[in-house]
Amino acid sequence: MKSTLAKNSFKRGFAAAAAAFALISGPALAQEPIKIGAFLSVTGPASFLGDPEQKTLELYVDKINAAGGVLGRKLKLVSYDSAGDAEKARTFAKRLIDQDKVDVIVGGSTTGETMAVIPLVEAAQIPFISLAGAVVITEPVKKWVFKTPQSDRMACEKIFVDMQSRKLSKIALISGNGAFDKSMRAQCMDVAKNYGIQIVADETYGAGDTDMTAQLTKIKNTAGVQAVLNAGFGAGPAIVTKNYRQVGITLPFYQSHGVASKEYIKLSGGAAEGVRLPAGALLVADGLPANDPQRAVLVAYKHEYESHYKSDVATFGGHAWDGLMLAVDAIKKAGGTDKAKVRDAIEATHGFVGIDGVFNMSPTDHMGLNLSAFRMLEIKGGDWTLVK
Amino acid sequence: MSPQFVQYLLTGLTVGAIYALVALGFSIIFNASHVINFAQGEFVMIGGMATVSLVAVGLPYLLAIPLAIATAALVGLALEKFAVEPARDASVVTLIIITIGASMFLRGLAMLVWDKNLHALKPITGDKPIAIAGATILPQSVWVLGVTLAIVVALSWFFGRTLLGKAMLATSHNRLAAQLVGINVRMVLFLSFGLSAALGAIAGILIAPITTTSYDVGVMLGLKGFAAAILGGLGSGIGAVIGGLVLGIVETMSAGYLSSAYKDAIAFVIILVVLFFLPSGLFGKRGGERV
Structure with missing residues (x-):
């Protein structure tokens, strides 16, 4: 009984596969x-x-x-x-x-x-x-x-435009040593002066680093810093965000588009509250105004x-x-x-x-x-x- | 002491304590077999990832953590049984290469069993920073330091006071002599993998709330732990702990006072200098190889 059932379903499966094959290959041959x-x-x-x-x-x-x-x-x-x-x-x-x-x-x-x-x-x-x-x-x-x-240059520009509107001009930069981080850091350094932004501290961390409080303490003790920008993706920015709250920095904090996923918010726990970042409109698709050209797509x-x-x-x-x-x-x-x-x-x-x-x-x-x-x-x- | 200095010191101690736990794992296996187990970092990963997935299915920490440590220990035992033991007559270099292969295998397996994402664990007791002399420390860091201290005490009791611990120590001093007095050296090697894996897993669980964890978190931690073990002197328990703490503190101090871009370089230069003058590490066995 059981074996005939198996045989039947096998036959049926084979027939279905053959039919599917014919369907796929039909137009392709044409x-x-x-x-x-x-x-x-x-x-x-x-x-x-x-x-x-x-x-x-x-x-x-x-x-x-x-x-x-x-x-x-x-x-x-x-x-x-x-x-x-x-x-x-x-x-x-x-x-x-x-x-x-x-x-x-x-x-x-x-x-x-x-x-x-x-x-x-x-x-x-x-x-x-x-x-x-x-x-x-x-x-x-x-x-x-x-x-x-x-591009990462656009991300820097978008962030600097926002900083300008908040009258922040002296900033600290903290970035990882990955290719993305390095490229974004270089682009930000390059376009900063166009927006009247002065980079007064420039710290880095390694790929597998587990703690960035040392770098952040240094930034905290740098005179005149008005905002902090972190360029990176993956675990690094999440640790930086947690450490940022731990050492008690209260300045406006910017992240890059590299962390534009829910993962980042989850990984940094409550520490990500108030962080600003440039990102594609996809993350806020449902919240866009009805007349936004991209909304439907x-x-x-x-x-x-x-x-x-x-x-x-x-x-x-x-x-x-x-x-x-x-x-x-x-x-x-x-x-x-x-x-x-x-x-x-x-x-x-x-x-x-x-x-x-x-x-x-x-x-x-x-x-x-x-x-x-x-x-x-x-x-x-x-x-x-x-x-x- | 300035608040800055205290901050760097506390951070360095926390980071160093984790390196120390990983380094201890290296030392225990090295003692039993003269093999450097490059899969040590993977035990760290398994500890963290297993806890994440057990907590995700609703287990409380009290159950999830022992289960995760047991899982890692089982993986360690299996690694010895199925990969190292069949090749026990091979040279030490061959065995080391086997552990490198095992580490790649375990990483790949973790990627399939779990996923490729980063995961965060909730801190064991809240995440409100504690202020000490103008610096801050997370409650989780206190856990890291406390548990590391407890493990060091427990291990020194184990190796100094129990028969099994003494047997392991005896094997590390002279394998042949140990065998002659009736110590089952194969069992010692087997157990040393389980113990190392458990230690690695504890490190992985403790660090996961601070740094997040993922299938490839073991690579860098394994490397740093290895450096700490070398600095302290391979095979020395106290050396592993001191080596880990020194490496952690040097790293954070150079990030804080010199340049964060070169902190790893500075740490490794110091290791090279130490090894130049003390080739067997700070606490390693003195004297050349007997032929």
């Missing part, structure tokens, strides 16, 4: 799919970036295919896990170009991985949309390279992602949404996958409403965002609120 290549840090130290990015790409490639694909062709996602390793990223990018022969590459969760791949895509002349933050990716402009996240993405994966949406997944949709938009406009035409179409993107902001690309700007892409948020009652 027309080649459009291949989207990706290399993301799904595991490793930057997995908090790569994981939501990968999930976003999978979810939306499926969605687009279910709605009939692009130009009547299905999308096919070819994705590799580069684990935060620039060397692996290079190998996978080579494979995407030479073996998989993808039409466009979306990926590079970190700046290091992205920079390692740029010489390859420039040589192969294939459109590449990076999901990493640093300014160096698109400055100077590289013909085939674009990026979707707001943000709310749709947030709800689709959260209902599908049963976990909180992260800004980083939004970078991947923008990358994929910019590519799809460009392929539609180019009327096919001719690489040069797709590249020109991405560069001509104008008024494209994405998750990270409204994109206006140009031959001199391959990111296409301005300061309005960042919102200044303050943590109140364990949640994000928009600073008016």
Whole structure:
């Protein structure tokens, strides 16, 4: 009895699989799919970036295919896990170009991985949309390279604008020794004078450090400090925030967009109250005014992602949404996958409403965002609120 | 003493106490086998992560902490049984390489069993800073210092007063002689892994409310603990404790008074200088290797 049941269900399963196979392969035989290549840090130290990015790409490639694909062709996602390793990223990018022969590459969760791949895509002349933050990716402009996240320089500028409006001009900087931290620190130092900001203390901490009270005590005892800015992501900023309250500093405290996830609030406990940071509008999607141009796109993405994966949406997944949709938009406009035409179409993107902001690309700007892409948020009652 | 100095000292002691616990774990296994167990940091991680997940399913600290320590001890015993013991006739270098492999394996396993996120534990008794002479210390830091002190006292009793402890000590002095007087040296090695793992786990649990924990938290703590053990003299219990405290204090003092960018460099330079004059560490056994 039991065995026949098993046999029956086996048969049924087989039939279903065969039917599914026929369904998938049917249209694919008729027309080649459009291949989207990706290399993301799904595991490793930057997995908090790569994981939501990968999930976003999978979810939306499926969605687009279910709605009939692009130009009547299905999308096919070819994705590799580069684990935060620039060397692996290079190998996978080579494979995407030479073996998989993808039409466009979306990926590079970190700046290091992205920079390692740029010489390859420039040589192969294939459109590449990076999901990493640093300014160096698109400055100077590289013909085939674009990026979707707001840059660290913009984060500094947004913070300094807010400081100016609060009449804070002497600040202390504390940052980690990771690539993100270092790049943001350099950018902030670079643009500070444009906003009349003077950096009177500059402290750093190591990647595995367990306590930053020494650095903060030093800042506390530096004369004239009016505000403190912490550039970093991961465990570091959470420890800095806790130590900040412990040593009893009461000055306004700013964090970077690197901590723009619920995780940070959770990890620092009550200590994160009153902290301000620049972040994409996604975190406050439901709280945006109805006339905000991004509201509809943000709310749709947030709800689709959260209902599908049963976990909180992260800004980083939004970078991947923008990358994929910019590519799809460009392929539609180019009327096919001719690489040069797709590249020109991405560069001509104008008024494209994405998750990270409204994109206006140009031959001199391959990111296409301005300061309005960042919102200044303050943590109140364990949640994000928009600073008016 | 200025409040600043007190602050640096208190911070240094807290950080150093954790290094000391990790360093003790290195020393115990080194004594039993002359193996440097590079999976020591992973025991720290398992302690913290196991507590996080046990607390998440609703267990109180009183149950979650002993269970997490037991979990780590079991992992330590299993590591000895299934990875180190089958290769017991191999050279020490081979065994060390095995522990490096084990540490990677455990880290990967933790990533799958738990996740890749950072987790925070609630402090055992609140998080309102305590003011001491113009400086502040978290109640959790008091726990770190108190528990470390208690462990040091308990360990010195264990090694000085109990038969099992004496057997372990005897094995570290002369393995062959210990075997000849009837000590089961294989059992000693087996137990030393369990004990080290438990110590590492305690460190991991104590530090998790202060620093957060994640699957890869063991890498840096393991490295710092190893440096502390070397500084104090590998194999010396008191050396591990002093080495840990010195490393912690030097780090915070250089961050506070010199440059936070070079604090790790300064700490390691001091270690190198000490080792140049005292190659076997502050409290290590004197004299060269007998051939």
